[in-house]
Amino acid sequence: MRDVATVAGVSTATVSKVLNDRPDVGPEVRQRVLDTIGRLGYRVNTVARGLRSRTTDTIAILTDDLEGIFTTALMRGVEEAASAYDVSVLLANSYGDPEKERKHLRRLLDRQVDGLIIMSGNRVRPRSGPALPLPDTPYVFLYEYGMSEPVPSILPDDCGGAALAAEHLLDIGRRRIGFINGPASWEATADRLDGLSATLRAAGQPLDPTLVHHATTWSPEDGYRLTDAMLTRPDPPDAIFCASDDLATGALAAIHDRDLTIPGDVAVVGFDDRSLAVHQRPPLTTVALPLLEMGRVAGQRLLSAVNGADQHHELIKVPCELKVRASTAP
Template sequence: MSNKNNTLQKRPQRITIRDVAKLAGVSPATVSKVLNDAPHVSQESRQRVMSAVAKLDFRPNSIARSLKSRRTLTIGLITDDLEGVFTTSMMRGVEDVTSSRGFSVFLCNSYGNADKERAHLQLLLDKQVDGVILLSGYKVRERGAPALDLGSIPVVYLYQYTRDINVPCIVPDDFGGAEIGTNHLISLGRKRIGLINGPYHYEATHHRLEGYKSAIENAGISYDPSLVRSGKWYEDAGYMMAKDLMSMDNPPDALFCCSDSLAAGAIRALCELDIRVPDDIPVVGFDNRPFAAHHVPPLTTVALPLYEMGRMAGEMIVSAILGPTPEPGIHKVPCYLVRRESCGVLKASYNSVRDETGSYS
């Protein structure tokens, strides 16, 4: 019994606003104003308060503050694919923004199941989150409203969109990305650019095809549908489609592949055919997957702006909570080109081109 009493006696007492006020030589009301960044407090008082806060290692009572502000400074993030290859980068962008603004994020995985999403949303409502982000880690797609009515709680859609409710939706500009990749090959003097694309039930497939067509037509090159192939996103599909294209009587002089996996398969096929990359055929991929930088040769690719999209989602949900309310509708985030050796030396520069460090040239 005595050991228990000794343990209790050793527990440090919680530092209060009154302790901070006493050390700073100001009133508790002044401390509260400084902590809440209120106006009409002198710079000298602010410095004294913040110095006292640091010395005492004071941490405001989050429960009391949430009762006063009617906010919990928490956000729910529900993804349908927690282990998706794109999910982590977007979540990191969300976390970097929201944590810098004092918010914590509750992460949930619905596995694309509406019942699971509904259960997670109910749990988040019970925790009185200030906002919700719905993230698709699988593919850009149109979907309906949240599986549970959230009332006045703000919602942001990430890597997906909806027309059922009027909320901000953040997606990549796949059309513009395909234009960038195709323009890069055109800048190398190529005129018969083969397109190796994904399956047609993906919206990205259609947007990237249209971006490719736009780039070549704007360059005065006639669109030739015989140079276009479509299949699964996998490396083996890229291998087969590249071999098919190169067997033509008048084969392409460059390849734009709409995923890095397709590009890896295409390069393998070209190597088997003793076609040199980039000397004979330059190749551009899409996504900027981690392996692209270490491929042989290192792969020039159009990068999906995943981290940037996550940051935008974080900024919009915080803005929706604290104001001003963000613009609803679809927000497209530009893609950018990462230059590596699969295209050799770039002969022209674009404002949307970056090197491997992410710097614009």
């Protein structure tokens, strides 16, 4: 920078002003400085800038599960939002261990990160506050939520997603809708049941409680078993909504094995929109978790907090999207 100043015949203060697009620089001086910077290939030292300006243009993702099936899509959303503002993203993995979380937080604070995204790669559930108090550093929760911390939590709208599935099944004329829910220990399952049941009730087609099952695992095997059981009834369902694509995969197999047609005899809708959904035979209609968008929202909310926006306790539910495929569309 001193070199640039010397060559351009100005002070380093002026170079700095040009670099930071300050208005108080004359146009011809600005141009001269810009030219010199280009000619010399000068690049700002972000570390020095950070020391002086007390802001590092860096945020961190602290996750409990770097290998969760939803982690990458969430991270990509965050990275996208951050990159758009020339903010870099640090990655830290706590493995869900509070001790590791504390160590990472300490390191990240030492590094003067501007903000933190505390993220689960796993499932929506409440969690306690950060393992270290963060009085001066904004943060948000992503795909999990705080109970009382004065920050937003970014979540999928599971209830609304299930409602989309319900409306779609009603639209295509289904009247007996079976529901295979996931393990009750997953909070999202309650929301998905609520969305389905409220929508059907509002349409005057209340859910038959004997057609509602809680699987004990998310596996295709459970989906198969529960679907098969429903198909043996004298009054089998004409549609089955599954709370995950894995369950739905099992449902498809069970329907096939009984030589029923999909969606002719039984329509099937999944949840999540994992990559396997589109590869089913027939391709599976499913409710897509808005992971990318959730990541983006988390990044944007965090960055506005970094820039001084107020934060308060808040659950932000990002809408899901229905992907209609052949398992409901003949």
